[in-house]
Amino acid sequence: MCELYSKRDTLALRGKHIGSEANDLALRLAQQFTGHQDVITLDHAYHGHLSSLIEISPYKFLKGKDVKKEFVHVAPTPDTYRGKYKEDHEDPASAYADEVKEIIEDAQSSGRMIAAFIAESMQSCGGQIIPPAGYFQKVAEYVHGAGGVFIADEVQVGFGRVGKHFWSFQMHGEDFVPDIVTMGKSMGNGHPVACVVTTKEIAEAFSSSGMEYFNTYAGNPVSCAVGLAVLDVIEKEDLQENASRVGNFLTELLKKQKAKHTLIGDIRGIGLFIGIDLVKDHQKRTPATAEAQHIIYKMKEKRVLLSADGPHRNVLKIKPPMCFTEEDAKFMVDQLDGILTVLEEATGTKTESVTSENTPCKTKMLKEAHVELLRDSTTDSKENPSTKRNGMYTDTHALLSKRLKT
Ligand SMILES: Cc1ncc(COP(=O)(O)O)c(C=O)c1O
Numbered sequence: 518m519c520e521l522y523s524k525r526d527t528l529a530l531r532g533k534h535i536g537s538e539a540n541d542l543a544l545r546l547a548q549q550f551t552g553h554q555d556v557i558t559l560d561h562a563y564h565g566h567l568s569s570l571i572e573i574s575p576y577k578f579l580k581g582k583d584v585k586k587e588f589v590h591v592a593p594t595p596d597t598y599r600g601k602y603k604e605d606h607e608d609p610a611s612a613y614a615d616e617v618k619e620i621i622e623d624a625q626s627s628g629r630m631i632a633a634f635i636a637e638s639m640q641s642c643g644g645q646i647i648p649p650a651g652y653f654q655k656v657a658e659y660v661h662g663a664g665g666v667f668i669a670d671e672v673q674v675g676f677g678r679v680g681k682h683f684w685s686f687q688m689h690g691e692d693f694v695p696d697i698v699t700m701g702k703s704m705g706n707g708h709p710v711a712c713v714v715t716t717k718e719i720a721e722a723f724s725s726s727g728m729e730y731f732n733t734y735a736g737n738p739v740s741c742a743v744g745l746a747v748l749d750v751i752e753k754e755d756l757q758e759n760a761s762r763v764g765n766f767l768t769e770l771l772k773k774q775k776a777k778h779t780l781i782g783d784i785r786g787i788g789l790f791i792g793i794d795l796v797k798d799h800q801k802r803t804p805a806t807a808e809a810q811h812i813i814y815k816m817k818e819k820r821v822l823l824s825a826d827g828p829h830r831n832v833l834k835i836k837p838p839m840c841f842t843e844e845d846a847k848f849m850v851d852q853l854d855g856i857l858t859v860l861e862e863a864t865g866t867k868t869e870s871v872t873s874e875n876t877p878c879k880t881k882m883l884k885e886a887h888v889e890l891l892r893d894s895t896t897d898s899k900e901n902p903s904t905k906r907n908g909m910y911t912d913t914h915a916l917l918s919k920r921l922k923t
Contacts, residue, residue, distance in 0.1 A: 534734060536672035536701030537565030539711040542730065543697045544569055544633065546715055547666045550722040553630035557590045557620055557660070561643035561828050564635060564670055573635060576642045588629070590620045594640060595648040598783045598794060599802050610648070614655030621663045631665035633697075638685030641673045644827025645792025645834055647785055653689045666719065669695035672711070676703045677751055677839065680761025680788030688787065703839070706747045710740040756839040764788035767835070767846040774850060778857045779866050780805055789841060793833040804829030812856055819852040 548554060556573050558564070563576040571577045572586050585591065593601045595613040602609040621631055634656055640646040657667045674685040675698075682688055686695055696719060701711030723730070734740070751757060768786055771793060775781040782796030782805075795805035795812070809825040812833065816823050824834050837845065860866075 534709040534711055534732075534740070535565075536670075536699065536711050537567045537570055538732070539672065539699035539701055539713045540564045540635070540668075540670060541567050541569050542713050543635070543668045543699050543715075544573070546697060546713070546719050546723050547633035547668060549726055549728070550719045551630070551632045551664050551666060553632035553664060555588045555590060555624055555629050555631045555665075557592055557617060557631060557634040557665075559636050559640060559643065560591050560594045562594075562636065562640060563642040564637075565672075590624060592617045592620055592634075594643050594646055595652050596640075596644065596646045597649055598785065599644075599804075600646075610651035611655060613649070613652055614659065617656050618659045621659055625663065631660060631663040633666050633668050634660040635668040635670060637670045637672075637674060638688070639674045639679075639787070639790060641790075641834065641836070642826050644794070644829075644832040645785060645790065647787060648689075650689070653686070654693050657693060657695075666696035668697045668699065670699050672699060672701040673836070674790055675700045676747075677757030677760055678703070678788050678790050678836070680757060680764050683757060685787075685790075704747060705740065705743045706750075708740065708743040710744050712744075751839065754840070759841070760788040760839055763841050763843055763846055764791065766843050767791060767841075767850070770846060770850040774854055774857070777854070778861060780808055780857055780861060786835070789835070789837055789839065791835040792827075793835070794827070795831045795833065804831035806831045808860060809833060811860065812853070815856040815860075816849075816852055819856075821849050821852050 544556065547556075558573040558575065561576050563574045564570045565574070571581075571583060573589055575585075575591050577583075578585060593613060593616050595602075595609065597604045597606070597609050600613075601616075602612040606612055617634065624631060636648075636653075636656075637643075638653075639648070653667070660667055669684075669686045671684055671686065675683070677683050679685050679688055684698065686693065686698065697713065697715040699711070699713050704710050704712060764787065767789075768784060768791060771781075771784045771791065775784050779799070780795050780797075781793055782799055782802055783792075783794035785792050785794070794802075795809045797803040797805045797808075804827075806825075806829050809831045813823050813825055826832055826834050835849075837849075
C-alpha cells in the first residue's frame with residue numbers, strides 16, 4: 518500500500534478513518550515538528566469538522582459565531598477569475614504568494630512563528646479554484662524559510678481525479694513536493710478510511726516526542742482491504758485515464774455551452790474536477806447565486822446531482838464518480854443546456870452573442886423578470902403551495918420564482 522501511495526521511499530504513512538482526523542493529525546505533526554503554533558490557511562477553505570479544523574476553515578468559522586483565532590492567518594484564495602489578482606495580472610502566482618510572505622512577516626514581527634501552510638491542491642468549497650502555476654512553489658519557499666511545513670489536503674482532489682496525475686499537487690511540477698499530504702473520501706469509495714503521508718523526519722519528530730498516535734480503529738484490516746480494493750479498481754479499470762479523457766470531453770462540451778449561454782462566466786477544471794462560474798454579467802462577473810440554486814434543483818429533477826459553492830455559492834461543482842462516461846457527460850450537459858435555455862428565456866436573457874468573457878453582455882435580464890427573481894429569492898420555499906413532498910416543484914411559475922431561493 519505504501520508503495521502505491523508514495524512516489525518516494527522516504528514517506529511514512531498513517532491510517533485514519535475520516536479526512537478530518539487526517540488533517541487534525543497533520544496539524545499535530547506540523548506543530549510538533551516545528552515547535553511553532555501558527556497556521557496559514559486560504560480564504561473560503563474547508564478542512565474538516567473537528568474543532569481544530571473549524572479553526573482553520575474560514576468557510577465555517579466566518580459563517581458561525583466563531584471568531585478567527587490569533588494563531589490562524591487567512592491568505593487570499595489564488596483565484597484568477599474573481600480574486601484579488603486576476604488572469605490579466607502579469608504574475609498572479611507571485612502576487613498571491615507575496616500575500617503569504619507578508620502574512621509571515623507580520624506574524625513574525627509580533628513574535629509569532631509559523632507551523633504550517635495548509636491548502637487543498639485545488640480548492641473545492643472555495644469555488645473549484647485552480648491555483649496559478651508556480652504559486653505553491655513560492656509559498657513553500659516562504660513557509661520553509663519561516664521554519665514551517667506545507668500541508669496539501671487531497672481529501673477531495675486525490676486518487677487520479679485530475680487525470681494526468683494521481684495526486685493533484687503533482688500538477689504543480691516535479692519541483693513541488695508537500696511535506697505532509699492528507700487523503701480520505703474516495704480512498705475508501707464510501708467506506709471511512711483516510712490517511713496522512715509525511716516524511717520520515719516529521720514522523721520521527723512526532724514519535725520521538727513520546728506522544729504516541731493511538732486510535733482504536735486506526736489501520737484496521739477491513740479499512741486497509743477496502744483501501745487496497747479501491748486502488749486495484751482505479752488501476753485495473755484505468756480510472757485515472759478515464760478522468761482525463763471524459764474530463765476533457767466534458768470540458769469541451771461545457772465550453773460550447775459557455776459560448777451559447779450568457780449565464781456561464783467561466784469554465785475551469787482539470788480531469789473530473791470542473792467548476793461552472795455563473796454570472797449575471799460578464800464584465801463585472803456579478804455572481805448569479807439564485808440562478809445557480811435554481812439550476813441545481815432543476816438538474817435534480819433530471820436525476821443529475823450537482824451542488825453550488827464558492828463564497829457566493831454561484832459555482833456549480835462537478836466532481837462525478839471516477840467511472841463517469843462520455844455518455845453521462847453528454848446527458849448531463851444536454852440537461853444543463855435545456856435548463857439554461859428555459860431560464861434565460863424566462864428571464865429575458867438571450868442565449869446567443871456570447872463571444873468573449875470580456876465582452877459586456879449585449880443582453881440583460883428583462884427588468885421585471887430580474888426584479889421578480891430577486892423578490893422571490895427572499896421568500897421562504899415552505900410558503901410555496903406547489904412544493905411537492907419530495908421538495909420539488911412542478912408549477913412552472915412557482916418553480917422559477919421559488920427555486921431561486923434555496
Ligand atoms: C478538503 C476537505 N478536507 C477535509 C475534509 C473532511 O473530511 P471528512 O468529512 O471525511 O472528515 C473534507 C470534507 O468534506 C474536505 O472537503
